[in-house]
Amino acid sequence: MRWLIALLLMLVSTGPAFADSARPPARLSDTQLPDPKQEAEAQKLMLELRCLVCQGQSIADSNAEMAGDMRALVRRQISEGSSPQQVRDWLIARYGDYVTYDPPLSAATLPLWITPIAFIVIGLWLARASFKRRKRF
Template identity: 70%
Template sequence: MRWLALWLLVLAGPALADSKQPPAPLANVQLKDPAQEAKAQALMLTLRCVVCQGQSIADSNAEMAGDMRSLVRTRIAAGESPETIRAWLVARYGDYVSYDPPLSAVTAPLWITPLVLLALGAWLARASFKKRRRV
């Protein structure tokens, strides 16, 4: 009987993940000014959801992404620039929140590894083609 209760608690975890709070005020509502909404949308597409990790906050259905969308729209409506909002979010959540992290000592492997792998692949392909020509 205890195992059944424990198993039900484990299965209920994902169902209880989201809170019962209503969504943030501007999470799913566009701004009335089309120019401001366009700025907000452009910014939201470049910010990563910190919960989903693979989606932008514009595409994510996570509660946290809704809060971030509301924050972006509220600040855009108040007249803040997208760069200022991005800087605030990066200061709060780190470079990870941006799909385009700046080059630094911490993010250098993210930028250098693809180049190294591409060079290694070209070198291996060249060696393979040389070996085929000899045979």
């Protein structure tokens, strides 16, 4: 029984080693565009897009293979004349609102926008109640 548990632990621990493939990175993933204006647009957009693998990093900061593919896609589409907004809209249509750090206001993302405001209002209400209680004593 112990050898089975040890085998399972070894198999689970080797998973991250096989997360990325051995294929070379996409052509434009780490290569800047020749036009500085287009590269600046691409860089700005890449900072606004979330890596779907890392989930805590932008595609500009992530070393994940998928982030490299997304960087190459952004650069390629911008070099072909697409605006950053068109590229962003295309990625949102393909991967959903989660791909962007600034999701648009919709029925699905309404809780993301309302929750912080609700927490602030609740915190102010609790602080006010606490200060009123202190004045009485």
